[in-house]
Amino acid sequence: MKLCAIVPGILLGLLPPLLSYPLIKGRPNDTGTNLFSDPDPAYNLPGMPDRCTDGGFDAITLDDKGVMHYFRGDLTWMGFQGPTQRINETWPGLTGPIDAAFRNHNEKNPLEHQRIYLFKGAQVWSYYEGQLVTGFPRLISEEFPGIPDKPDAAVECHRGECRTDSAIFIKGDTVYTYSHDEKPAVKQRQWAGLGTCTAAARWKERYYCFNGNNFTRFDPVTGQVLSPQPLDIRDYFVRCPGRGHAHGVQQNATLMSIMDRCSNRSFEAFSSDDNSRTYAFRGGVYFRLDSRKDGWHPWRLNHNWRNLDGVVDAAFTYKNRMYFIQGSQIIVYLTDQIYIPVAGYPKTIQEEWELPTVTAVDAAFTCPHSSNLYLIRGNKLTLVDLNTRKCSGEDQTIIHVMLDAAMCNSHGLYLFYGSSFFHYKNVEELLSSKVAPSPGSIASHFLDC
The missing domain is CATH 2.110.10.10 (Hemopexin-like domain)
Structure with a gap:
């Protein structure tokens, strides 16, 4: 007989509204059992500044192992509850503060794919597997021609989410999209509606603009704000005592x-x-x-x-x-x-x-x-x-x-x-x-x- 007589399936009931932002940051060895686990005491070491204090972060990026890094002044934090460290402990040859950071996504060029770029003043440092890449630091104008010095924020954009694998640089309300596959390589636009970004990050196909302790989600092509209202980074991206949105x-x-x-x-x-x-x-x-x-x-x-x-x-x-x-x-x-x-x-x-x-x-x-x-x-x-x-x-x-x-x-x-x-x-x-x-x-x- 023709395959045109199909018995209706049974639909499951609809669920109540689900959470919209990261509960905690995933880790490469995450087994899924730590979704609501108690905080690790390492999130705040005695005598060291606390990631949960006011001020937000200067830059945020994933590394080549999929772990998020947060930068403020001369300090850095790894993962959602890692201890406070000096930047040069994790990133040899570099001291803070830094201006921006992103993990490059360029599958066509394996030598550059998954590299981490950290920006400070007129220079850029590049790291892979925790080591400074030979030839760095370099001038931003040499590594990324057309991109201004001292960007406020930077974030990679993947092909399929942007037209090509590219990097988005934000300075004030001006956005510079850089791609080796486009001519010209740099396209400049105004994103006045997004507001100030002191840091930017991509996680799970989503793009976030951070301003102090607040963050909003945005469209990487148009700059349109996709969040109904700003949310606090300490409730979503980092583990802080007495805060969070997953307990219910x-x-x-x-x-x-x-x-x-x-x-x-x-x-x-x-x-x-x-x-x-x-x-x-x-x-x-x-x-x-x-x-x-x-x-x-x-x-x-x-x-x-x-x-x-x-x-x-x-x-x-x-x-x-x-x-x-x-x-x-x-x-x-x-x-x-x-x-x-x-x-x-x-x-x-x-x-x-x-x-x-x-x-x-x-x-x-x-x-x-x-x-x-x-x-x-x-x-x-x-x-x-x-x-x-x-x-x-x-x-x-x-x-x-x-x-x-x-x-x-x-x-x-x-x-x-x-x-x-x-x-x-x-x-x-x-x-x-x-x-x-x-x-x-x-x-x-x-x-x-």
Whole structure:
């Protein structure tokens, strides 16, 4: 029979509002068990200045291991609760205060990718794996022609979030975007609406402007302020005694289980897009998988995909578009610099793909460089040609009777059920298999648990 008669899936209940900003900073060895742990006594050593006092920070940046560094005067703090240190203890050859800092993102140039740049006056220092790069310090005008001395703040911008891998420098209300791939290399604009930034940072696809102890989130392309109001850095980015915004969540066991990536609770969808951004969706939140080195954090769906709420049944990408299936409805976003809603959606599955009897799916996936969309319900596999938007061929049976999600990328095809996943080389191997492969742990393989 045609693969056009799909039994509706069961939607989970919607969750209460979730947190919008970092609870704590993730660490490379984070197992997910420290989300609400007690403060480490190292956050304030006797006789040393305290990161939690008024004044904010001169610069903030991630390092090449994904650990956040905070700079104020001649002092620096590493991670969300590390001890106070002198700058030259961590960054040899440099004393404070510094003006700005960022971690370079340039995958086309491995020699510069993941380097840390620290700016002071007319000079810039560059570090990799904790060591000063040969030839530095250099003049800013030599390393970054067209960028003014003594910038107020700097932050890297990744391709897909900006047009190309680039760096954003802020001085007053003037913004300079620097990219080796653009001509001219420097583009200058006015961002008067953003206000003063004494520091800037990127974390988990989000861009933050810091002014004293306050911070706001902004769009790296337009400078538009995305926060409803300024928030205090001491409640979100650093661990301070008596402060924080996560404690109320501990009272909700269901919400805790959803937000704890290592809880072994099942995921409703997985997706990897054309820019290799990989996501796991559970209960109205998502986790970013491909940037795991920068730590982990659950985010509400509408922080990445405007107006998207609730539980996602399936997600996939095709031709720079990301598709979400929720019940019988499809919502589509452009995957250019940011996710932009496509006009005319939501539509029903029947309207989008001319499948008159299809009302819901258990999972869906596309593979790289293919127009084939596969819809899964029970143990049946539906093939839809995304060019013609119609069913293609007959129903095919797979050995898995129940699945939660599916994802296909350059490493193969993954099917997810409960806390386990099953890996196949491709769709052909799945269809020819008589016995399922040995299951793997989603938590350990995908989420570093």
